[in-house]
Amino acid sequence: MAEELKLFRTWSSVFALRIVWALKIKGVEYETIFEDLSNKSPSLLQYNPVHKKVPVLVHNGKPIAESLVILEYIDETWRETPLLPEDPYERAMARFWAKFGDDKVLTSIVWGVFFKEGKEQEEAMLEAMEHLQFLEDELKGKRFFGGERIGFVDLALGWLANMISIFEEVAGLKMVDEDKFPLLAAWMQEFADSPIIKDNWPPRDKMIAKFQALRDAKLAAAASK
Amino acid sequence: MASGAMQEEQVKLLGIWVSPFVKRVEWALKFKGIEYEYVEEDLTNKSSLLLTSNPVHQKVPVLLHNGNPIVESLVIIEYIDENWKQNPILPQDPHERAKARFWANFIEQKITEATRTALVTEGEQQEKVVKELKEAMEVLEGEAAAKLNDKTLFFGGKNGLGYVDIVLGWICNWVEVIEEVGGFKVLDPQKQPHIHKWMANFVEVPLIKPTLLPKEKMVVYFQMVRQAYLGLAAKK
Numbered sequence: 001m002a003e004e005l006k007l008f009r010t011w012s013s014v015f016a017l018r019i020v021w022a023l024k025i026k027g028v029e030y031e032t033i034f035e036d037l038s039n040k041s042p043s044l045l046q047y048n049p050v051h052k053k054v055p056v057l058v059h060n061g062k063p064i065a066e067s068l069v070i071l072e073y074i075d076e077t078w079r080e081t082p083l084l085p086e087d088p089y090e091r092a093m094a095r096f097w098a099k100f101g102d103d104k105v106l107t108s109i110v111w112g113v114f115f116k117e118g119k120e121q122e123e124a125m126l127e128a129m130e131h132l133q134f135l136e137d138e139l140k141g142k143r144f145f146g147g148e149r150i151g152f153v154d155l156a157l158g159w160l161a162n163m164i165s166i167f168e169e170v171a172g173l174k175m176v177d178e179d180k181f182p183l184l185a186a187w188m189q190e191f192a193d194s195p196i197i198k199d200n201w202p203p204r205d206k207m208i209a210k211f212q213a214l215r216d217a218k219l220a221a222a223a224s225k
Numbered sequence: 226m227a228s229g230a231m232q233e234e235q236v237k238l239l240g241i242w243v244s245p246f247v248k249r250v251e252w253a254l255k256f257k258g259i260e261y262e263y264v265e266e267d268l269t270n271k272s273s274l275l276l277t278s279n280p281v282h283q284k285v286p287v288l289l290h291n292g293n294p295i296v297e298s299l300v301i302i303e304y305i306d307e308n309w310k311q312n313p314i315l316p317q318d319p320h321e322r323a324k325a326r327f328w329a330n331f332i333e334q335k336i337t338e339a340t341r342t343a344l345v346t347e348g349e350q351q352e353k354v355v356k357e358l359k360e361a362m363e364v365l366e367g368e369a370a371a372k373l374n375d376k377t378l379f380f381g382g383k384n385g386l387g388y389v390d391i392v393l394g395w396i397c398n399w400v401e402v403i404e405e406v407g408g409f410k411v412l413d414p415q416k417q418p419h420i421h422k423w424m425a426n427f428v429e430v431p432l433i434k435p436t437l438l439p440k441e442k443m444v445v446y447f448q449m450v451r452q453a454y455l456g457l458a459a460k461k
Contacts, residue, residue: 069330072322073322077319088304091307092303096296099300
């Protein structure tokens, strides 16, 4: 029976990248549809009417939205190379850290540190450092957050492995100091160099240009208030 | 003395009486018929158990299962569902599960967060978030209109209560209270007939009804919270 699997994404979305990684890790074939978010396709609007965002995975015509929800769907539907552990307690821990990554780490680094400057940025940096310390502690004795191999939490946090250096270059400050966060820095390197992961990063120069423009726009908007 | 065939489960829930997040976990435990010990925390003087169980957020609810802590209400509910197989909370089918999780996330991001913000803001800031809250309720009303009818009273479908119902249920007790304290209105039976019908059915469910909280007591509590936040904001 032919499976129809489509992934709606953009070239730069790190949330969509989570899905690319998961599908490739599991060896699942799929079709990619690149969206232009300034000109959303009728399909995207039909498949994700609530948020009108990417990523959206459409499996045999049925859409799933929200990247962590999609990851769980993928793990439940294609059972080889599991992303989440078997044990309910370990699964709860994985979900906790993935949520922590999105709610706290991403929010403080992107909205707090990267898109701000001056005192606001300094305060956000302190908060971000606290969050990163929790991740550092969680990596003790582990190669990946998932243990010996990449798992759910690694995919959820994987954006760090690429975006931190881009943010550091554009904003001109260090966020993950290898002396302060040796395990996290090592994990970022190991994750970034892993097969599948290393072949799927968006082009760095395009990302730098994009995020430079975004940062300039945000700072200008804030200054004009 | 137990026969030794099965280790006795020790389930403890750390909470505060007025938290909708704690209430959800209680509903999930009761739905599954799980025996548990409830511990009322004093958040102005957090117990060492709370601090060691939830070092990252230092918040309730915390579920302790045989001493192992699980935190974050949605994570706890999924743990409960996966660990105790009777009376499933989430659907079996992966696509239906994904839809349930999608709506749970929507409720959390667009309704729960927004209500919390509306409680602790005023003026323009509050107006903005109340507008967003109204829009979110409209979206939810759309989903309710699509899914619920005279035969299907709950988002859980044919089986009665499900994940989305348990995640959304707090609105029945809390929103009216927070509206009163915050001085705004989002609930509108004219604009949200399906949500209101769902609310009327939800509060009548036998396991839910006895858990509902006295509104006057809640108003006093949330008035204190609002004053505290507005006081802090004024100082900045």
